Amino acid sequence: MDRRSFIKNTSVLSLAGLSASLSLPVFAATPQEVRLDYAYYSPTSLVLKKFGWLEEALKPANVGVKWTLSQGSNRALEYLAANSIDFGSTAGLAAVLSRANGNPIKSVYVYSRPEWTALLVAKDSPIQSVAQLKGKKIAATKGTDPYLFLLRTLKLNGLRKNDVEIVHLQHADGRAALESGRVDAWAGLDPHMAASELQANSRLLYRNVAFNTYGFLNVTEDFAKKYPDTVKQVIAAYERARLWILANPKEASQIQADEAKISLAVAKVQLNRTDFSNPVIGLEHSDALKAAAPILLQEDLVKRGTDVNKVIDELIDTRFVQGIVVKKAA
Amino acid sequence: MTTLLDLHIHDKHFDERVVLQDVSLSLQAGEVVSLVGKSGCGKSTLLRLIAGLDRNFDGRIALDGKPLQGVSQDVGLIFQEPRLLPWLTVAENVGFNRGSKGAANADPHIRSLLQEVGLIDAIDALPKHLSGGMAQRAAIARGLYNQPRLLLLDEPFSAVDAFTRMRLQDLLLTLATQHGFAVLLVTHDIDEAAYLSDRVLIMGQGEIIDDLPIELARPRNRHADALAQARDRILDVLEEIHAI
């Protein structure tokens, strides 16, 4: 560009930069709309959506709310990367994987600590141990916690992902494949997992709560930078939903059943193995992820030479949960 | 001279339209006969009936006294377009119906025919590389492969230029003399009819109106007065038909 327009452009940019740093109310620090996801593996999101508390909180500032269903961490991460949603619900380790591969997201809140995944076999399956899975077909959704759970379980039993045949199916399809006998095992996810246990009598072959990596609420870096106040408001709304769930477990199960279109019994199983007590993202979660992260390198899920610990440090953003006080369980 | 072809078409119609009615014709062995007439008078239809392509008529066609039932090896038909099969070489086209007895271009019969029509150098050429005149020569060679007794030609030279046409006319005469087949030629060109034929049959509206013998010795001189007179006679008859 020529000198005149160059000068003009830099002046405009400087002015804008100056105003932004002074946080003049003239430049809007709120977006027109907040786009969130909701998921059947995030009961908090379902409660929040149902009661409309976020819409309520944002109405005075004239900010709209848009909800999109995520069918798994893999989908939520994809939508975040494409900037189709501002907030996405994923498993912790899945977020690490995605961030390591270039997805500019920040984990800002822990919406639950669930035991939401395990390895299942069909009710009449002859398979009694993980070692027997060698060479067998296992359904798992790539890029999600069940998939990573599977890999870590295999590793524990001396197997690698190439020692089995992992069939990539979304969570609901994986369940169908297990129950119709097309696969030998399934890395399941609640509520589908609970439903399979109750309705088809599928058996949990292996469970390990430590191999579950929390439910993280992620936000795009861009959104967090531009609208930090809105992020705080979203978290505040999530807090309201979380506390309501703690106070009203029966009703929460009912909402889960209605929204996820599952039976009340299944919803209860799912919520019983979900811990809503600590939303403050911090060292506990960072340590857990760092312990789990090596699997990403071992199974070539991230590029060789990636410093996963650094990725985890960059991923977890504790700024927005300051000020939340967690009551210790009685 | 023996009667080679003898026919009587009582009636030939397409749907409601009568195309031929009470048409009688006979050809001697080795005769060259032209069939002239206005477009739509039925001459091409008549040819197709004799060739056996159309058996839907009321009448009788006999070759050498024996009735013709559809197509026959003794009767060849040369169309207006060469209709060579584009994926076969000239030799393969000429010998289309020979069955697979080795390479076509080694077949002595095919080679001799191509020599006669002047195409021996193009023996392995594909039809797309031939000019109009050459393609028609190849079609003639093909038509002669089964040594027919009677060669039918439906305006065979109308699609080539004047000079090529003259050469092809001479070729036809040479071949007819050499191989001894009779010729029944449908043509629009009165000069051609006069130059080639022993007799000219003039058709009009589904019937043969006149039968003009042309008794001039061959080879005929294209510039001779006698030829021009024969031509004029044909023209007179045609004008008479259309004045009615």
Add this chain to the structure above:
Amino acid sequence: MPRSPSASLTSYSDKRLVSASAVTTSRPRTVQAANEQVVTDQPIKRSKSRLSLGWLGWILPIALLGFAEVAAHVGWVQARLLPPPSEIAQTLSVLVDQGLFGHIAASSTRVLSGYAIGAILAVGFGLLVGLSRHAEAFFEPTFQALRAIPSLAWVPLLLLWFGIDETPKITLIAIGAFFPIYLGLVSGIRNVDRKLIELGEMYGLSSLTLARRIVLPAALPSLFTGLRNGLSLAWMFLVAAELIAATRGIGYLLTDGRETSRPDVVLAAILLLAILGKLTDSLLKWLEVRKLAWSDSLATRSV
């Protein structure tokens, strides 16, 4: 003065024919001889222009790749959205270590099997429908309806019927390949010049022989077009097929890249699909050129 008719020919573009003896040494003195020359007679010019056109095709891909590389480094495009070609090349070399050729083999096998099955069925049905009025009336309406169904719509159905192994994948690919080949053959048969068929009748050929010796060769150009279209569709349907829970293959790599946020893997897979598609098409094209050298069309024009 009787003159034996002769045809003077200067040269042919068909290499089999060129021989010194075919060339007349005397310059044609009469207009008649000149009229008998062959249409094409500039073989040298043709091969030169073929050569100069060949490398033109490389300009666009190389330019695009160069632009993508520069754009990523300079920052016009975010590298995480469009990784530069250099990164994709590196990804490819890593993939090779991780068994890329196994994936390529798996995909290629699926495509070739599906294509072969689809082609055989298409030629069979195409012949039937093209040559028989009754078969046409019977099958055509159904086929036209089936043809309208897009590939991905078949996926849930095939999953349900055949499960998640090779069967539904190869079936899907066969479906994809079927219709262009079938249509190419039927249309080729329907458009055969009636004049050639009449020629066959003059020879007293039976319907079957007529079909074999005249109709089919005449329909070959159209069939080849169908074969090439069918092949490109087979590759497309391959990707859809490998979305059905594949454990190996290029489509599998594609979903893997998608689910683990690896756009470089996604692009590497796309690049491989493009290359393999082009290679197989070139093979068919080579075959087509050989089999259809006789065809007198714009594509085979030498001047």
